[in-house]
Amino acid sequence: MSAEPQVIVIGAGPVGQSAALLLARWGVQVLVLDQRPGRGSGGSKSICQQRDVLDIWAAAGAGQVAEEGLAWTTARTYYRDRELLSWTFEREGPLPPCVNISQTRTEQILDAAIAAQPLVEVRWEHEVTDLTQDDSGVTVHCGQRRLRAPYVLVCAGARAQAIRAALGVTFTGETYDDQFLICDIKADLPGWENERRFYFDPVWNPGRQVLIHPCPGGTYRIDWQIAPDFIPSDADIARKIRQVIGDRPYELLWHSTYRFHARLASRMRVGRVLLAGDCAHLVAPFGARGLNSGVPDAENAAWKLAFVLNGWAGAGLLESYHVERHAAAVENLEVTGATMRFLVPRTVEERMRRRAVLEGGRVDEVDSGRFAEPFWYVGSPLTTPEPSRPFAGRPPKGAVCPPSPGVILPDLAVPGGRLRDITRDGFLVLLGDMCDSSLFVQVLGKVITAPLAVRGLAEIDGTGSLAERLGAGPDEAWLIRPDSHIAAILPHAGPESVAAAVGRALGGFPDI
Template sequence: MDSPVMIVGRGPVGMTTALLLARWGVPSVIVDPMRADQTLPGSKAVLIAGHVIAITDPIGIGTTIADEGVAWTKTRTFIRGKEISATDVSTAPGLLPKLVNLTQKRVEELLLERLLAEPLITVMSESTVLDFVDDGDRVKVRVETSSGEKVLTTSWLVGCDGSRSTVRKTLGIPFEGYGHEENFFIVDISADLPFPNERHFHFDPEFNPGRTVLIHPQPNSTWHLDWQVGPDVDAEEEKASGRLDQRIRSIIGGVDYDLHWFTTYQFKQLRARDFRKGRCFLVGDAAHLTSPYGARGMNSGLADAENLAWRLALVVRGDAAESLLDGYSTEREYTSTENLEITGATARFMCPGTTRERLTRRATLAIARMIPAARSRVDSGQIYAAVTYPPALLGSNTEDSSGVSVGTIAPDSVIRAADSSVTRLGQLLRHGVALLIFAGSDPARPGDVARDVLDSVPPELPFTVVEVVRGVPSDTGTSRHVRVHDVDGSLHAQWCPPRVPADGLAYIIRPDAYVAARSPLNSRRITNALDSIFELRVPEKGMVQ
């Protein structure tokens, strides 16, 4: 049972990697010790960012996540019961929610349903990777299955096997960082509560003096409650002694509730020294662990999966050189370092480890409760957002900073297309490489450039030209050259301020929706940029200059 890609671990990151590869026509094998129909209990991760919903949209679950999840409108922070900040996170009509609350368990259920229905994915359940050897041109993997030991070969091995990763340990890659001794206690309950559908973070509340409490609403009148409880708390003992019920009652009062799940955890700030070694990759928790405040666990893991999947797909399909894979570790190690810096600052504020840090926190909270100007110093967790890569990290030498920056996720906008089901720009991205073009003074130029570029790229490469027009297009284009109406002008305002240059404007957008390059509407410059980014070999004759 050989496969071009073997994935170790069937958590949300492993399943997303396999499903994204399958969209590109790339088969994979997943090895995992769980039963084929099994998901683990408990909410675990509860917050899903909008751009991560967009990652799951092409594999068929994004709409369900958006529909089932509790969309955020505000996040509020309190000190001893007094509100000190409220941040608006509401979403413009017609776009995906910026943030939703939906449990990791539910996300895993949705992914698993798709996984088991996908013929390009083979799931080896109740199986464990024992070890492997990278021979340079392939990886030999020794697997213990219910029917005995097997040796399989694969071109690429992807470790999505969590913080205790067998793949990472076998590769001998250090997992470096630190942890905190402070315990946190999570419960999931269902109850009819008069609380709003908002994230509420409490410092030093009367129901947990000197520490913190986080309240997250979940679908179907379910609530995720998270207490900071100190170093010596045992979950089972809390339940048996009745202290857990007292904790819950201190927040919800005498309302009836059902307890679904509870556990304790500690902050860990860890990162693998390398995310790639030879033909092997580390993804998700196998590569990095952060404190949960800010929701950088599953969100960042699914972004890892997307970053690697499109690169692997292009390489396996023969559309790009193997060197394209180098960008995975470069970009995602950069992302992990940034995430660890952000969550590390939050962890130090919540769990001060020195006398100086404790005094700083105490003073900050006391002053912020009284003085609005000091409230920005209160760190309750910077909510996850897609990282912005330095253009140089993407190999871009773009210097013009106007418009949408290279290295950022393409912002979504409401559009009108010939296909009435396409109402957002984001729906036209993540299907391959996209070229977003805007006409300058010559209305015929976009069509000429589109033809040149489409003739130059390999016909088997998923590639779409999206031409943005101000009015309703008289010609809706083709499947590879789509014309869309900028309904409210937001596309032109975002991408081409203060106006479109006379010779037009083009943006190259990667399969993970990151803006990779910005260029005048010039065929040769666009194809040269494509070759540089994806190592595609393209002809240069007869192009619009």
């Protein structure tokens, strides 16, 4: 690395890799530290990657994840041998709603993108033992070695106890007693190639659950809930696989056991240090809300750190990282907590309710995991509310949330690519037909130093249909953040109201 790092990222897993690439995209010099001797291999680990995370990786130069992943379409849920319900994702734009791909392969793709990025250096065998900070930066202690940068982003995973302790951050929560056995197998399973299957109380795992996910290359992930004290032998594993797939040839690629955790850091920002991913929050994996929340952490942190480092916003913008992403983690814990109470009931009342729901076929109450969604910054201090555009609340499972302030911009196809392709280089103002683009450019250019573009909606697609698809009025201005979230929708908009909304979205609001 020819220059001193502006940000040190601790942890070279997918969240740390994503953060490094996104920071470099803003021209920030990044040093990534990891305590391991090098990149490990083996095991699919986190496999379900949601559409909006694929979008972030595409912006970071890792669009190959979406290209290689298996885009499953249907989720089926069974009770014993009876199908209770199925649902499909709502298709929003060019990217698939989600893909399955092993975390090992995702890390390889991100590593290749990092290798092509001169602003990022990765150093292995650097275990961080302490952090100290002052008014000008952070000193990272790696044994006897000392490294320094203006800011640090910690993506060191769940076992980052020493770092959290150094920052005075608690990590309270609980660990579930039941174990889960996961296996990666390669097999020919006709009809299962594009479906996620969830079984409550099947005859081959009575009283517990089994989850089956298709993956690329004819591979499958099978996940069994097992007893807390059960230690599966090779013969146990073979028997369990046979019970699921029958008398078919298969190859066992990897297996492991684990327990679920539900924990949340007390703070995700401490001075010049930000926490992201599993070191800040742990949730049960049903609904794939782990990595799919860690990567948005990385994106949120990256653009805010870059704006502060480049002098486009004050340091107060960094506190909004904690406000927004801590709220996202709280929601994920609430959603996954409800799922776990249904999957692993702990009280007589919870067990009776689950049995009544399953045996009565009350499909609206069956909870096998609400799939990951982007968090909507409706209550964020960066968002300008608009009474005529209220947040519609959580949409039906698999559906897309209608646009409103705080919600992520729909990823629609437009000539030459996707709508979000033009949102990643700064703030974007989208204007209806009745708005004078040249006037907005003239006024905003005098008061905003941060990167900002002004585009007419009709100009983008040349037909006027984009405004209709978004539901945008002819006199409205939509302000889009660098992470594609809608910061404001302003009816009867003028340049002054847009400038005020940009100022708010840059952290220019009181009491933060």
